[in-house]
Amino acid sequence: MINNSRSNEKLPLMEAFYTIQGEGFYTGHAAYFIRLAGCDVGCHWCDVKESWNENLHPTIAIDEIVAQAEKHGKLVVITGGEPLMWNLDALTSQLKQKGIQTNMETSGAYELSGFWDWICLSPKKTKLPTQSVYDAANELKCIIYNKHDFTFAEEQAARVNKAAKLYLQVEWSKKDEMLPVLIEYVKNNPKWAISTQTHKYLDIP
Numbered sequence: 001m002i003n004n005s006r007s008n009e010k011l012p013l014m015e016a017f018y019t020i021q022g023e024g025f026y027t028g029h030a031a032y033f034i035r036l037a038g039c040d041v042g043c044h045w046c047d048v049k050e051s052w053n054e055n056l057h058p059t060i061a062i063d064e065i066v067a068q069a070e071k072h073g074k075l076v077v078i079t080g081g082e083p084l085m086w087n088l089d090a091l092t093s094q095l096k097q098k099g100i101q102t103n104m105e106t107s108g109a110y111e112l113s114g115f116w117d118w119i120c121l122s123p124k125k126t127k128l129p130t131q132s133v134y135d136a137a138n139e140l141k142c143i144i145y146n147k148h149d150f151t152f153a154e155e156q157a158a159r160v161n162k163a164a165k166l167y168l169q170v171e172w173s174k175k176d177e178m179l180p181v182l183i184e185y186v187k188n189n190p191k192w193a194i195s196t197q198t199h200k201y202l203d204i205p
């Protein structure tokens, strides 16, 4: 069920936890992750497939989600699933009222909602981003699973706003094969930087 047209009082929540952001521009920063349930993008290599069916997860009052976030620092990362399946105006405005920074990780497959300090757009071939997310993204993070993904990444870089920082990140299960290729690619195309899943190397959730 897509509910992107109005503010919600409750949202389907798969999990929330305080950890270190392992990827992209905010790598190394302590952050409280709010993983919303629901995703119909269908990446075959997805490592959170248990998030896809929102009906398998409880719906939690936004007040309660924000109250828990308040106990865990000043930076929240809202992720999924695909968080933009839900209207995020109410959640993000309440977080901001508490002085909490709002970051999001999204495939961009739905129209933008919410009030954001930082948007990481990680586009997927199966359901391309909306223009609203290309325009607002602060960071473009493209996942490299095979060599064709470099072509896709360049197409996405041409569509995102010019201020967005550009990252390439190897898909974890392909790192032995593709990381050397990625390193050479970035050396030859230095507008990109490498994002590594440092939390996996550090063995933190």
Ligand code: SF4
Pocket (backbone or CB within 6 Å): 039, 040, 041, 042, 043, 045, 046, 047, 048, 049, 051, 080, 081, 082, 107, 124
């Ligand atoms: S968009 Fe994210 S949660 Fe959805 S299938 Fe792809 S990797 Fe998984």
